[in-house]
Structures are given as C-alpha cells and as structure tokens.
C-alpha cells in the first residue's frame with residue numbers, strides 16, 4: 001500500500017501516543033516515549049501489570065487486533081501517533097486499518113510485515129535484492145522435504161513457515177535429527193505455520209540484532225544488540241523469546257554496522273519499495289557474523305524483545321519525534337536521535353515452566369528502587385483489583401541497567417533482580433558473558 005506523500009516541515013504536534021502490545025518491549029517503549037520532549041500522555045493497550053508504574057503511562061483494555069475499538073479510542077483520545085509493538089497485529093493489517101482511518105502509525109502494513117510473517121516470502125525478497133543469507137530450500141510436504149535432505153545428506157536448519165512465536169526452528173546436528181524435525185513440523189504441531197517449511201544451510205558464527213527505523217525511503221540505525229535466546233546458562237536448553245541482552249554489541253563496530261546498512265538494510269528497503277511497499281517501521285535484521293561476512297538469519301518487522309528493553313534507556317528525548325517522522329515518511333525532517341554513550345545490560349526473569357508451560361498467578365514482591373540508570377520493565381505481570389501484582393506469563397519482567405562498562409551494568413542489573421521475588425523465579429546468571437570480565 002502506498003501511503004500519503006512526504007509532508008513538509010514542521011512535523012505536526014506530538015503529545016498523545018498509543019502503544020499497542022502487552023509485553024516487556026511495549027512497557028519499555030511506553031516508558032521511553034513518555035520521557036520524550038513535549039509528550040503529555042502515553043496509553044498502552046492491552047498493556048500489563050507494569051504499565052501504570054511508569055509516570056504518564058495509562059492502560060486501555062482493548063485487544064491488539066480489535067481495529068474498531070482501537071480507531072474509536074484513538075479518535076476520542078486524540079492520539080497523535082500509534083506505535084505498534086508486536087508482529088501479530090502488524091501481520092493482521094492493524095497498521096493499514098488505522099492509517100485508513102487517518103491515524104499516524106509507526107509499524108508496517110500487512111504487506112511489509114510479511115518480512116517476518118512468511119519466511120519463504122522474506123527469502124525470495126533477499127534473493128532478489130542480493131542480501132546475504134543462508135542457502136535455502138522450501139517444501140510443502142514431508143516427502144518434498146525428505147527428498148531435499150536425501151540429496152544433500154547434511155544436517156540442516158528446519159523452520160516452520162509463518163509466525164510460530166519464536167518456536168518452530170530446529171537447528172539439527174545430524175541428518176537423522178533433521179528428518180525428525182521435518183516430521184515434527186508436518187505433524188501439525190505449529191498449526192497453519194507448519195503447512196510449509198524452509199530448510200536452511202547451517203551457518204556458524206556469533207549472532208547480533210540490528211534495528212533500523214525506516215520511513216519508506218530512509219533508514220536510521222540503532223546500536224547493535226546481542227540477545228540470549230537459549231533458556232539455560234552456557235547457551236544450552238530450548239530456544240526462548242530471549243532471556244537477556246546487551247547493547248552496544250562490540251561484535252559490530254561502526255564500520256561493521258555500515259556494512260550491514262549497505263549489504264542488508266538498504267537493499268532490503270529498496271526491494272520492499274520496488275514491490276510497492278511503503279515500509280514505515282522497524283526492520284530488525286537477525287544476523288550471523290560468518291567468516292564470509294554478515295548473513296541474515298531472519299527479518300522481523302518490529303523491535304526485538306528484550307533488545308528493545310535494553311536499547312530504550314540509551315535513546316535521547318527525540319525518539320518520539322523520530323518515530324513520528326518515520327510514520328509520516330519524512331525521517332529527514334526529524335532531529336538527530338541522541339544515543340547515550342553507555343553500556344546497557346538487560347536480564348529477564350522467567351516463570352517456572354517457561355517456555356513450555358509457564359506457571360501463572362504467583363504473587364510478585366518488588367523491593368527494587370529504579371533510578372536514572374536502573375529500570376524495571378514488566379512483561380508477564382498482571383495487577384489485581386487490590387493493586388497487588390501476580391505473574392501472568394512466561395517472561396515476567398526484566399531489570400535493565402546502564403553504566404560506563406558492561407561489568408558495572410550487569411552488576412547493577414543482577415543487584416536489581418535480587419530485589420525481585422516470586423515463586424519459581426528463574427534467570428540466567430551468565431547474560432553478557434561475551435562482554436564481562438567478572
């Protein structure tokens with residue numbers, strides 16, 4: 001969909017914002033946006049138990065994809081900018097619907113969200129744009145996938161196509177494991193996300209996440225972040241949404257980041273544009289830094305979670321205006337986004353049973369004093385009628401801290417976590433092991 005043409009200076013007033021989503025990412029976005037210059041109030045829907053712990057943030061009880069109710073509320077609250085956090089409403093076309101109603105929205109339409117919602121679509125786009133990525137083969141039946149494996153006789157990565165909430169990816173160690181994963185994907189375990197699969201060459205190297213803010217034409221890059229996807233220390237155990245992160249990841253220096261812009265992000269945005277897609281939102285490139293250069297593991301159409309919680313405290317007060325300018329297609333008219341020259345460390349506390357079957361309804365006790373360089377972002381929490389907090393999801397919260405080096409930042413983050421209590425709390429003690437001396 002082509003959105004209205006570029007506006008002229010100055011940017012319209014920006015005081016009242018709506019963030020859509022319920023996770024830690026949205027909790028951090030709301031916190032960061034509320035602190036920006038000129039912002040009066042940030043609403044979050046459906047939000048979580050932590051939304052109203054941030055001054056100037058207020059919850060609404062509208063579901064992420066209830067378009068009519070979202071439009072009504074935006075109109076009655078006179079919302080100047082809507083920021084959509086998660087992939088599901090983006091893939092469902094919520095940004096399109098809100099734009100059609102005349103609202104200013106940061107987040108791609110359903111067309112652009114295919115970057116994340118369909119791995120085969122994203123692979124085709126990368127191929128056309130010459131973006132470096134793993135070799136791949138698609139299959140729409142078990143027999144077809146087995147035939148590819150038979151021919152290659154090497155362990156492969158098996159991915160269910162479509163949104164499977166971070167699950168549905170198997171990094172196989174042997175040909176037998178690969179066959180097992182193929183059978184599992186076609187067993188129906190991932191619903192419609194498992195009706196087609198992508199087989200990929202297995203890449204080797206450290207992973208890093210790069211986020212670009214796009215206005216359809218132009219890009220601004222944020223500092224690279226490193227996520228920790230595995231549940232257990234030593235990067236063992238099942239894949240999760242992310243157990244912690246840090247930024248800026250020294251894996252990519254300024255020159256490395258420029259390579260990613262030139263080799264990955266600019267060609268991707270150009271390929272989107274060539275398809276008539278006016279992409280106004282985040283392009284999240286999940287990269288593997290291989291011996292032969294950066295290669296894309298996946299694209300997402302939103303901020304990473306918990307990378308967003310890690311990055312938001314580093315952002316200057318221009319952030320809201322920069323997102324507004326992306327939404328209006330005039331990023332060149334926004335102020336430079338100041339980024340604090342500090343190390344940011346984020347550790348996620350999960351509920352027992354996460355990721356398979358997280359336990360809920362455990363009372364939360366928080367003694368932590370947040371401050372200018374320590375934040376608490378809620379994710380799976382819920383506030384009871386009496387004001388008390390209980391757990392309500394797998395990743396319950398994150399403590400984020402900034403300091404001049406990573407040792408101090410992680411020390412503060414872990415000290416903060418020690419002030420948080422709920423039955424079954426679990427977190428990795430080794431987040432940031434790549435950048436810590438202690």
Ligand code: AMP
Pocket residue numbers: 134157159166169171200201202203204207229239286297298
């Ligand atoms: P994805 O959901 O596509 O990001 O995959 C989840 C995780 O699987 C990634 O973060 C990687 O650790 C791993 N992975 C995905 N694709 C590959 C690949 N082609 N080679 C090696 N590891 C991969």
Ligand code: GLY
Pocket residue numbers: 166227241242300303304305306307
């Ligand atoms: N932290 C990984 C993700 O948001 O997909």
